[in-house]
Amino acid sequence: MAAIDEVFREVAAGAVNYGVVPVENSTEGVINHTLDNFMDSSVHICGEVELRIHHHLLVSDITKTENITRIYSHAQSLAQCRKWLDSHFPKAERVAVSSNAEAAKRIQSEWNSAAIAGDMAAELYGLTKRSEKIEDMPDNSTRFLIIGTQPVSASGDDKTSIIVAVSNKPGALYNLLAPFHSNGIDLTRVETRPSRNGAWSYVFFIDFVGHADEQKVSSVLSEIADQAADVRVLGSYPRAVM
Amino acid sequence: MAAIDEVFREVAAGAVNYGVVPVENSTEGVINHTLDNFMDSSVHICGEVELRIHHHLLVSDITKTENITRIYSHAQSLAQCRKWLDSHFPKAERVAVSSNAEAAKRIQSEWNSAAIAGDMAAELYGLTKRSEKIEDMPDNSTRFLIIGTQPVSASGDDKTSIIVAVSNKPGALYNLLAPFHSNGIDLTRVETRPSRNGAWSYVFFIDFVGHADEQKVSSVLSEIADQAADVRVLGSYPRAVM
Numbered sequence: 001m002a003a004i005d006e007v008f009r010e011v012a013a014g015a016v017n018y019g020v021v022p023v024e025n026s027t028e029g030v031i032n033h034t035l036d037n038f039m040d041s042s043v044h045i046c047g048e049v050e051l052r053i054h055h056h057l058l059v060s061d062i063t064k065t066e067n068i069t070r071i072y073s074h075a076q077s078l079a080q081c082r083k084w085l086d087s088h089f090p091k092a093e094r095v096a097v098s099s100n101a102e103a104a105k106r107i108q109s110e111w112n113s114a115a116i117a118g119d120m121a122a123e124l125y126g127l128t129k130r131s132e133k134i135e136d137m138p139d140n141s142t143r144f145l146i147i148g149t150q151p152v153s154a155s156g157d158d159k160t161s162i163i164v165a166v167s168n169k170p171g172a173l174y175n176l177l178a179p180f181h182s183n184g185i186d187l188t189r190v191e192t193r194p195s196r197n198g199a200w201s202y203v204f205f206i207d208f209v210g211h212a213d214e215q216k217v218s219s220v221l222s223e224i225a226d227q228a229a230d231v232r233v234l235g236s237y238p239r240a241v242m
Numbered sequence: 243m244a245a246i247d248e249v250f251r252e253v254a255a256g257a258v259n260y261g262v263v264p265v266e267n268s269t270e271g272v273i274n275h276t277l278d279n280f281m282d283s284s285v286h287i288c289g290e291v292e293l294r295i296h297h298h299l300l301v302s303d304i305t306k307t308e309n310i311t312r313i314y315s316h317a318q319s320l321a322q323c324r325k326w327l328d329s330h331f332p333k334a335e336r337v338a339v340s341s342n343a344e345a346a347k348r349i350q351s352e353w354n355s356a357a358i359a360g361d362m363a364a365e366l367y368g369l370t371k372r373s374e375k376i377e378d379m380p381d382n383s384t385r386f387l388i389i390g391t392q393p394v395s396a397s398g399d400d401k402t403s404i405i406v407a408v409s410n411k412p413g414a415l416y417n418l419l420a421p422f423h424s425n426g427i428d429l430t431r432v433e434t435r436p437s438r439n440g441a442w443s444y445v446f447f448i449d450f451v452g453h454a455d456e457q458k459v460s461s462v463l464s465e466i467a468d469q470a471a472d473v474r475v476l477g478s479y480p481r482a483v484m
Contacts, residue, residue, distance in 0.1 A: 025436075026442055027436060028274070028436070029274060029434070029435055029436050032271055075338060093337060093339075094337075094338060094339075095335060095338070096317060096320070096337070096338040097335075097336075139441045140441075141441050141442075170428035170429075173419065173429060173432055174416075174419045174420070174422070174423045174429070177415065177416045177419065178416070181413060181416045186413070187415060187416070190415055190432070190434065191434065192271070192272075192431075193271055194267075194268055194269060194270070194271050198381060199268035199379070199381040200268055200383075
C-alpha cells in the first residue's frame, strides 16, 4: 500500500485479513497519523512486533552523488536521519512522500534524486545503496501493530490498547490512571492526541498489560467507562518481546 | 529565523532577548521538534500565547493554478491542510521545508509551485493568495512559547513547564502525577517523548498551574525530584487566556 490510510481501509473493507502499520519509533516517537486513523476506524489490533530499522540512501545507477538535489522519503524517516542529512546533504531538498516505498519507486528514473528507504525497497525497485545505515540513532527501532477485523483470544502474556475521551477538567488524566494503579495493572504507554471535537480537547491512547477478557481488566474498563466520555477497546493481543 | 533550532540558538547565545516557538497545534498536536530542542537547551520559558492560524495557498503572479505540481510548507502546515490538499491537489508533490516563511521565499520566482503560509509571508514576499483559509479545522489554533534567558517572577496566574526523566518501571507516570494530585495542582498537559538514552526510554513534558516560587509548587517539585532520575524546570510564566 502507498500509505497508512490505505492499510486501514483495505483491512476494514475485508480486502485483506491483516495489515501492518507503524505506531511508534524509538527516535522520533509516536506516529500520529496511525493513532489518528484508529479514531475513525473500527479495526482491531491483533498483534505487535518490534523491528530494528535501518535506512539507506538509495539512488538509481545513473545518479552521481554530487548531483543529488532532492531526497524523498516518509517524513518519519527524514526525521530519523535528520542529523545525517544535515551534515551530508545540507542543501538538498527533503520531500516528504506517503511512504518509503513510494519514495523508492519515484526515483527509479531520476538522475538528481535519492530516496531514504530500506533493503526491501532497494531490491524491489533495483536501486543502489549509496550510503548504508544512515539513521541517527544506532538502535533505531519501530513498533508495528497488526490490524484485523477479528478479536484475538488471550495468550497468557497480552497487552491491551484503548482510546479514552475525557472531559477537559483538572485531574482528568490522574483519575483515569488511578483504577489501573489500584488494580495493579501496568501501563506501557500513554499518548495524548487532539480530539476531533473542537480545539484543545484531547483523547488518550493507553496501552497496558493484560487481556480484556481477564476479570481484573474488564472491571478496570467499566470503572473508566463510568467517568470517561467515551472508551473504546482497540484490541488485546500477545505482547511482543522487546 | 529559518527554523526552530535557530530561534533556540539565537536566544541561548544572547543575540536576541526573546524568541517565539510553536509548541502545540489544536489539529496536529504537539510540535515534537520544539520539545526536543528544550532537552538540549538551557533557555527559559517566559510566556505563552495562543493564536488562531489561517493558512493560504500562495503563488507568484506568473503561476497558473493548473500548473502547480509542487507545494512547499512546513510539515505541520502540510498536515493541518492535508484534507484540503487531498481534494484540491491530489497529485501535487508536498515538499516539507524548515518553515512556512522559507516556503514562501522559495516560490517567489517559480511558475509551477505554491506555498502554504500566512498573511505576513504573503505580504513580505509579494505573493498572491490563490486560496484563503485552507486549514482543515475551522478553529485551527497554535500555542506558542516565548523563550528567553531570564526567569519571570510570579504574576498571580501562572503556569510552569517541567521536563522529567523517570526510570522505565510500572507505575512511573502514575507515581509522578500523584504529588500534583495530592497537593491540588492542576496539570494542563502531559506529553511523552523518547529520551536520548537508548531505545524505548522516555521523558515527560508536564505543564501545570502555579509558579515555581510558590511553596506548594516547590514542595511538589522536590517530592518529584526524589523519585525521578532527572527534573528540570523550563520556566514559570503568566498563563495565556485561551
